[in-house]
Structure formats: C-alpha cells, structure tokens
Amino acid sequence: MEIVFPALVNPNLAQQTWEFLMLQQFIKGKKLLEIGSRHGESLLRFALTMGEGSTVVSLDNNVEEGLGHLYFNALFLRRHTVELINGDSHDPGIVEKIKSYGHFDFVFVDGDHSEEGVTKDYENYFPLCNVMAFHDILLDTVERFWSKHKRDHPMMEIVHPSCHGAMGIGVLFNDNYLHTWGNQ
Numbered sequence: 709m710e711i712v713f714p715a716l717v718n719p720n721l722a723q724q725t726w727e728f729l730m731l732q733q734f735i736k737g738k739k740l741l742e743i744g745s746r747h748g749e750s751l752l753r754f755a756l757t758m759g760e761g762s763t764v765v766s767l768d769n770n771v772e773e774g775l776g777h778l779y780f781n782a783l784f785l786r787r788h789t790v791e792l793i794n795g796d797s798h799d800p801g802i803v804e805k806i807k808s809y810g811h812f813d814f815v816f817v818d819g820d821h822s823e824e825g826v827t828k829d830y831e832n833y834f835p836l837c838n839v840m841a842f843h844d845i846l847l848d849t850v851e852r853f854w855s856k857h858k859r860d861h862p863m864m865e866i867v868h869p870s871c872h873g874a875m876g877i878g879v880l881f882n883d884n885y886l887h888t889w890g891n892q
C-alpha cells in the first residue's frame with residue numbers, strides 16, 4: 709500500500725508546511741497568542757512546539773466554527789492551558805483582555821488580512837511580545853503592511869522558493885529580546 713502525505717502532492721500545502729516548519733525553529737517559551745485560529749491548524753503546530761504546560765491564547769471573531777476536538781485533545785495531553793477568546797482583535801476591550809495575560813513569547817497574526825487590520829494588530833500586540841509572525845505576506849494587502857514595517861525591527865522572511873504568489877511568513881523580533889537569544 710502506498711501512503712502519500714497530502715503536503716507532498718499539493719504544492720500549496722507543501723509550501724505552507726515548509727514555511728511553518730521553518731517558523732517553528734524560532735518559537736521558544738511558554739506563552740503563545742494566535743490572532744485568527746479558525747479550526748486551529750496553525751495553533752496546534754505552534755502549541756505542540758512549545759514546552760509542556762504552556763499558555764495558549766487563541767483569539768478569533770468567529771468561534772462558531774470552533775477548534776476541532778482532536779486539536780483540543782492534543783493540547784490537553786501536552787498539559788497546556790488553552791484560552792479561547794471570541795472577539796475582534798481590534799476591539800479596545802479585547803486588547804485590554806489580551807494584555808491581562810502579560811508578556812507573550814510568540815504571537816502569530818492570521819486574522820484580518822486587510823492592510824489596516826494587520827497594521828492595527830501590529831500596533832496593539834507587538835509591544836506585548838518577543839517574536840511576532842505575520843502570515844500571508846505575499847498577499848497584496850498584507851504585503852503593503854509588511855513592506856512599510858519590516859524594517860522597524862530585526863526581521864526575517866520565510867518564503868518557500870517555489871511559492872505561487874500566496875502565503876509567505878514575515879517575522880519581527882523585539883529588539884531587546886534578540887540580545888538574549890543565545891542565552892535561552
């Protein structure tokens with residue numbers, strides 16, 4: 709019987725898998741925020757990268773679809789604390805709620821993909837974290853944000869060589885955090 713992993717036959721999935729695997733090398737610590745989790749695919753990847761007993765905060769303005777049970781079970785087995793927040797990341801009340809969790813090691817931005825939306829998420833949440841990654845920097849709206857802000861801080865671009873004009877991940881590192889990178 710031949711078993712073919714879907715990512716090997718679907719070029720878009722292969723691109724995404726490769727980009728996520730690269731990004732996972734830069735995820736450290738025990739507190740994660742994801743803005744825009746939908747069914748939890750990327751959330752699961754990042755959460756399983758983090759140490760046992762981490763705090764995983766998932767923010768989405770449409771939790772009706774919900775995270776799959778499998779994801780939840782996987783996170784539970786890892787003894788993570790999982791917080792699901794239903795709300796708009798731009799809402800000042802939600803920003804305050806997120807601040808109440810304290811400093812995040814890693815934030816993944818994959819919610820509102822408009823230029824204005826990504827910019828607001830950057831302004832509200834970058835000061836709260838060590839590392840912030842933006843999904844879909846090849847999308848024209850996100851690309852406009854990214855080209856304006858990628859030189860604000862030390863940065864890295866993760867783009868699969870055979871990309872088809874979609875996806876791509878931009879990573880910004882908090883300046884103070886980079887000084888301690890080698891010590892962790």
Ligand SMILES: C[S@@+](CC[C@H](N)C(=O)[O-])C[C@H]1O[C@@H](n2cnc3c(N)ncnc32)[C@H](O)[C@@H]1O
Nearest residue numbers: 744745746749750768769770796797818819820
């Ligand atoms: C591209 S999907 C996320 C996919 C997910 N990261 C994954 O890899 O499986 C975008 C999600 O962001 C949510 N979203 C869009 N705008 C948002 C906002 N302003 N605040 C919070 N969530 C938002 C949508 O409801 C949707 O579930």
